[in-house]
Amino acid sequence: MADNTEILAGLAEIVEEVAGIDAAEVSADKSFVDDLDIDSLSMVEIAVQAEDKFGVKIPDDQLAELKTVGDAVDYIAKNQ
């Protein structure tokens, strides 16, 4: 099981791959929509890859609740 630092690093890689945002920009306090300019469809792609990578389920209604990178890291840590 990955710890929070590993989850953040893994998530940052996915965000870079899907949305072309430098992984270094992806920190826990950032909001996906407002700070990183990631839209709802890119969020779906990120969720799908995170599911594969961390062995979690992130349904669409849960996904809508994950506002910041930190929210996503916590959700993955709790559900992996």
Add this chain to the structure above:
Amino acid sequence: MTPVLRLAEPVAGARMLGLGSHQPERVVTNDELAQRIDTNDQWIRERVGIRSRRIAADDVSLVDMASDAGARAVKDSGLDPSEIDGVLVATCTMPNFIPNAAAQTAERIGIRAPAAFDLNAACAGFCYGLGMAADMVRGGTARHVLIIGAEKLSDWLDWDDRSTAIIFADGAGAAVIGPAPDAAAVGVGPVAWGSAGEMNQAIRILDGHGSKAGGALHQEGQAVFRWATTQVAPVALRAIELAGLTPADIDVFVPHQANLRIVEAVAKKLRRHGAREDMRVADDIVYSGNTSSASVPLALDHMRADGRVRSGDTVLLVGFGAGLSFAGQVVRFP
């Protein structure tokens, strides 16, 4: 003794002989839609990729569009209409079930007494029908089959629903399938097809909603997006494998034009599996919108017109949509 039943004489395989399409004249821009519903050009271009779409006039029917596309495909094949003995119309937007579209379309084109039927696999319809047409030819139960994808989605839309009104459009596309003289000339690979019935509610018609047809298309956009971006690439890869090829063999990729973001996501996945960077990918949705079963042959015909599909190209087709249903195959372009 019980007599043994004789089967039709099979042929080596099937190939594509001709292609044609029809689009309504009326162009509807994003700005025009934004006058009616709460949306804007930038949002539609970024999320869906559409800049404008074609919408049929009130007095133009689905059969009118199917007939024009079909007649063009027959002409392109060099065959006489009398040589066609099967007509399939893939559609999910007929105003009524009876009569079907295929028999009247055949009659309009001057094809006499063909096997004629409609099939509904929504946006996967053309690829389903192409698979059936190729198997009919190969099995010897028909010699030349005209397969048409035709939709008048505008009749089945709630024009106040911004999650569908911005996406769907009208049009028709058609191909003539005939026998390949020998194994080397086979031009339609085996179809990779299937369905995901557990997601049947993800795209459906809701009664009423002020549409012309009395029901309006509704979809769970994100669920469909998630499904398409994960499940379509494996279908495409399976079609390549069934044809005995590898992703690097594909010159042109024509997926159903549902959403440019889906097209790009699937193409990216295929490239990760070895498809070439210079593989040409259909982006016909930009000026045609999502025309369901018509989108694959429409895109193919437009790519031929602008030189992006050429004779001898190895083309990968894949359709997917309501059902949910999916189908794909590899075609050698005539």
